[in-house]
Amino acid sequence: MEAELARELAELGATEVAPGASGVEFSGDLAMAWKVNLWSRLAIRVLWQVDQGSYRDEDDLYRAAHRLPWSDWFAVDRTIAIRTVAHISPLKSLNFATLRIKDAVCDRFREDLELRPNVDARSPQIPILLYLDRDAYTLYLDLSGEPLNRRGYRVEPSPAPLNENLAAGLLRLSGWAPEQPLLDPMMGGGTILLEAAMIALNMAPGLKRHFAFENLIGFDKVEWTRLRKDAEAAQGEKRALPIYGCDIDPNMVRAAGLNLKEAGLLDCVTLREGNVMEIPAPAAAGFIVSNPPYGVRLDADATFYADLGSAMKQHFSGWSAYFISADPEFPKHMRLAASRRIPLHNGPLDCRLYEYKLVAGTMRKQADQQTTV
Ligand SMILES: C[S@@+](CC[C@H](N)C(=O)[O-])C[C@H]1O[C@@H](n2cnc3c(N)ncnc32)[C@H](O)[C@@H]1O
Structure with missing residues (x-):
């Protein structure tokens, strides 16, 4: 999804956008970072890189963190927490590395102000991230706090919900545009529908929440209020949209309804x-974007997918269907030729987004068929 996130960031006005293996770098001032927090549908968090260098042991990390002017960035009465993520690291204990960074931040504060910040591991006002590679460290101030996919509308639990940012990414990858009909026929808690309705109404996904950057020195409340007001003004009028959801489980229909209601979007979606x-x-044509159930029982899945393939063929000619699945057997059992297979991650799961262009006529997968059926 990094390439799609890079495109989204460029659309928001970020510069020097560079997709990497597990994130996308960009340049801009802090107001740009606020805007990304407010508007990005695909990012999970926005990190401000404050230092980078090489290290061999925990003492190197302590010295690096101790050099930084923490009290220029946040007041001592703010709570902190350090999180360490290691790709490959020679260190024996990441906990010890985390502790050393915390000591360095607190010692530096004590030397500068004779006071130290408290730690709040659960909901810190200033989350700090240490990222470790084999011989390089990077320190970030996490500007988001709570992950950005927590939009605040998910009030009813559903089994196996999609992450909100992945749902928004699937919609982008499908090429769906707001005026076109969209259906999630296995909607669960309705994440895909909610993201689609928010896109269609140009609702900023971060309007209902707070961010860690509000706790930093230099946070300009006037500028932030202006950005939020602009976002409110840009929002489209609530109206019935050609967005449709269905589920076989009445509890899921109820859950999706409650989530849509929480977002103020119940009257926009059918x-x-x-x-x-x-x-x-x-409708005569449109987009299906959905994540079908999987992993119940292999033979049950095979029959389910074969029936799904048949239902697509019988009832949805003229539509483009996009199914995300972690089951490598999914395309075989669907017995339709996928015109695209896009590799994605759904949390720890390796997935593919399968594209099916459903046209009238023969739909069965044949040995000599090309990409489109
Ligand atoms: C993986 S969940 C979808 C989760 C959803 N994307 C979300 O974010 O909450 C799959 C859904 O398919 C529904 N389902 C299973 N069989 C179905 C069928 N034959 N017709 C319609 N829905 C079905 C299940 O009830 C379940 O809610």
Whole structure:
């Protein structure tokens, strides 16, 4: 999803955007970072890199963190927490590295102000991230705090919900545009529908929450209020949208409804209880974006996917369907030729997003078929 996130960041006005293996770097002033926090649908957090260098042991990390002017960035009465993430590291104990960074920050404060910040491991006002590679460290101030995918609308639990940022990414990858009909026929808690409705109404995903950057010195409340007001003004009028959701489980229809209600979007989306194998298409053409259930029982999955393939063929010609699945057998059992397979991660799961262009006529996968069926 890094390439798609890079495109989103460039659209928001970030410069020097460079996708990497597990994140995207960009340049800009702090107001740009606030804007990304407010508007990005795909990012999970925005990190401000404050130092980088090489290290061999925990003492090197202590010295590096001790050199930094922490009290220029936040007041001593703010709570801190250090999180360490290591790709490959020669250190025996990451806990000890974390402790050394905490000591360095507190010692530096004590030397500068004769006071030290307290630690709040659960909800720090200033989250600090130490990232370790084989011989390089990077220190970041986490400007987001709570991950950005926590939009605040998920009030009803559903089994195996998609991350909100992944749902928004799937919509971007599908090429769906807001005026086109969209259906998630196995919607669960309705994450894909919620993200789609927010995109269609140009709702900034971060409008309802607070961010860690509000706790930094130099936070300009006037400028931040202006950015939020601009976002409120840019929001489209709430209206019925061509966005449709369905689930066979009445509890999920209820859950999706409650989540949509929490987001103020219940009247914008049409929900129904139904079986994906039987429901008619709600429009002559459109986009299906969905994550079908998987991993119940292999033979049950095989039959389910084969039936899903048939239902697509019978009821949705003219539509483009996008299914995310971690099951490598999914495309075989669907028995339709996927025109694209995009590798993605859903948390720790290796997934693919499969694209099916559903046109009238023969849909069965054949040995000599090309990319489009
Ligand atoms: C992996 S979950 C979807 C999660 C959802 N994307 C979310 O973010 O909450 C799959 C959903 O498919 C639904 N489902 C299973 N079989 C179905 C069928 N035959 N027709 C419609 N929905 C079905 C399940 O009830 C479940 O809610």
